[in-house]
Amino acid sequence: MIKSNFLKKTSVRWVVALKEEAEVILDYYKMVLVNEKTLYPIYKNVEETHWLTLSGIGRHNSAASTSYLYTISKASKWTSWINVGIAGSGKGDYGNIYLVDKIFNQNANITYPATMPKSNLSKMTLLTTDIPITDYSSKELIDMEGSAFFDIASKLTTKEFICIMKIVSDGPSNDIKQLNKLKIIQLVKSNLSKISKVISYYEKLSENENQIRAKPYIFYKISSNWHFSVTQRTQLENLLRRLRVFCGNDDIMELIKQCENSSFVINALNNKIKGNKVDWSDV
């Protein structure tokens, strides 16, 4: 039971460049510093469903801290990865938050993040640069981390679990030099309800996927009672996935309790499937 509750858990990892950008989020999701001696500062909540790292500025930092957080937090393949932060913009409105669905960087690499469906937030293209730029002309969003975060997160999960959100903090009519810690905190704070709405979608997504992909609970029980080879473990898992749709755990255990070895277990489960006739009036 404990195991099955654990597997149902949501799993979200945040990569945020600056402490000022993270402050409101850390507070809202009740995350606290894990240990002061980590390579990048890492925060988590008590349930360990939300983890956040402060990457610092730049692509290298973003890539390294994303990998670091993945390792430290033991993120699953169905963890949602979030990058939120401020960005310059030649087109967006100051203070507005946007979802990113296309990323360029100065090496001319282009990637296409998926965005959450049916969102009210507008979508924009992001340019990730290695040096701060103030020529905002024709650029929708400009930051210094997004592309690296996406590149690494894409290796850790599928793109549906990755989200990049940017809040416009500077642009042709808002000088970057006017930006200070308080203003950044305020920018994130004023978008918190929108951010949390997006996050609840990603929480649910990871929770659902974890539930779907989790090995059937009974798998652990059976594989500890008999010795299965690697191939047999895969067979066992697949058979149990299919059997659990129409057969309770107790019935399965009853079916195999007399089995002398793992081959007999696999055979017994196979025979159960072979004898099944789907009742289409009952599905």
Add this chain to the structure above:
Amino acid sequence: MIETIYIEKKIKNHPRTKFILKKFKKARVLEIDKYAEIFNKRNQNFRIQKANPNLILAHKNDGFVLPAPEGFGIGSSENFYFSHMYNCIYDCRYCFLQGMFSSANYVIFVNFEDFDTSIKNVINKNINSKITFFSGYDCDSLALENVTGFAKHILPLFQQYPEVDIEFRTKSIQREPFMSIEPMKNVIMAYSLMPDLMSSSLDNKVPSISKRIQVISDLALRGWKIGLRFDPLIHGEDWKSLYENLLEKVYNSIPLESIHSVSVGPLRFPKKMFKDILKLYPDEPLFTSPLASSKGVVSYDEKIEEEMSSFCKTLTLKYLDNSQIFRCYA
């Protein structure tokens, strides 16, 4: 609703691109270099994407017409297929498209004229053979007709070749352009059918069987030739009475003289594909069926396959000639 449309730069000004874009005025449009940079990426979750697929408009470079897989034919000596689209708006749990592509987004190739050229070339090369073309092997051939207009485009080409057959296989209830034009003797409107009870569980987002039968009947009365595709055959409690009811209903709803052919096909998955689909939908009742793996194929055992095929064939023989019945193994 399509939220995002990716368009290859090469075809952004193509008239068909503009025509399709008019149908999705609220969609966000993103230019891309090649459709593969979106569609073929491995790090995609098919099931999650399938809930809200996006659209990709692309230019197909090659492989316009391909030989149909062995066992796919309906009597011709040469069988070919072409797909103006990848993926389907429907979500049928037995469909091989679930394991075919890593993306669930729809790709529409807008350069229909290149399909025309390839089809003509294939016809000319096989001038002495009886040829059948199958439209929409990698998609449903008519489900998005109101967006693509592909059938409307391709039909005039086949008017020029009355000795060459073309089959549009579909689960849609699309009536146009067929109700508005004169029926063509070399066109087969083929419908995939299974008992209602099974369809309502397995054919997600698909028009009901009774709606499909209604459209079949309308098209038949209009004079179009009909293909009935009981493919795949699905096993389960009371399968005999379920199939008997379906077949009786179909044969009593449409003029028998309009039926070109009937095919029955077993449920089959390549082993790797079955594993992938099972991972996507582990709680799917279909996969609790007595399916077993043999020689790289997951299927019902031969006895079940044979019993089901024979049963449907015997019932069909009450209404049609043996020469109209085919077994599909593809």
